Amino acid sequence: MIDKKELKNIMESLPSDVRLVAVSKFKPNQDILDAYGLGIMDFGENRPQELKKKMEELPTDIRWHFIGHLQTNKIKMIIDNVHLIHSVDSEKLLDSINKEAKKRSRVVDCLLQVYIATEESKQGLTNQEVLKLVQQRESYGNVRICGLMGMASFSEEKEKVSGEFASLKKLFDKVRMENPEMASYFKELSMGMSGDYALAIEQGSTIVRIGSLIFGDRNSFTSL
Numbered sequence: 001m002i003d004k005k006e007l008k009n010i011m012e013s014l015p016s017d018v019r020l021v022a023v024s025k026f027k028p029n030q031d032i033l034d035a036y037g038l039g040i041m042d043f044g045e046n047r048p049q050e051l052k053k054k055m056e057e058l059p060t061d062i063r064w065h066f067i068g069h070l071q072t073n074k075i076k077m078i079i080d081n082v083h084l085i086h087s088v089d090s091e092k093l094l095d096s097i098n099k100e101a102k103k104r105s106r107v108v109d110c111l112l113q114v115y116i117a118t119e120e121s122k123q124g125l126t127n128q129e130v131l132k133l134v135q136q137r138e139s140y141g142n143v144r145i146c147g148l149m150g151m152a153s154f155s156e157e158k159e160k161v162s163g164e165f166a167s168l169k170k171l172f173d174k175v176r177m178e179n180p181e182m183a184s185y186f187k188e189l190s191m192g193m194s195g196d197y198a199l200a201i202e203q204g205s206t207i208v209r210i211g212s213l214i215f216g217d218r219n220s221f222t223s224l
């Protein structure tokens, strides 16, 4: 069951230049169809197997966003129908996506995931690694680096969370400033989830990834 009222609230309250990705991981197809019926076209998933299945079963005009850690051997499962991969967290992964995309004569849109939280468990690249990959972008002819993604610390301290988002925005601006030729496509800043999306928007987010507010709490034991 989705929370239609909450979804409508979110849709109405988002600034027109901020895109909503409804994070439907662990949720059944019917929930996705309910949100789709209300006009949501962008859905986020974090497990390749689950995304592949949903891609096969659900309307083909859905834009699928991959937002989780992606193992190189799973790229094949999602690459043909993925709209945007938010979570490129290593050079090796970027390389492998590029190779798979090349085999298909495609260009795949990706975001670089940056480590901004103070929590050990969150994944991502350092600022230096981001700048290095951006420098090397000419060697990846089949991926387009469209921006950055980050997850803030899970914390009640608004200043801390805002500060982490601000640091990601700063890096985003630096890349744009130093690489003006990227300006036409390096445009996306994917930050903000159910608990912190308002803070992320204040700091310049262009894509928010919202799951539990729309779909309710996740229960990994729910069968698909």
Ligand SMILES: *Cc1c(COP(=O)(O)O)cnc(C)c1O
Residues within 6 Å of the ligand: 023, 025, 046, 067, 068, 151, 192, 193, 194, 195, 209, 210, 211, 212, 213
């Ligand atoms: C699950 C997830 C979300 C959504 O989280 P909610 O708190 O349920 O809104 C956003 N981004 C990523 C990377 C996720 O894994």
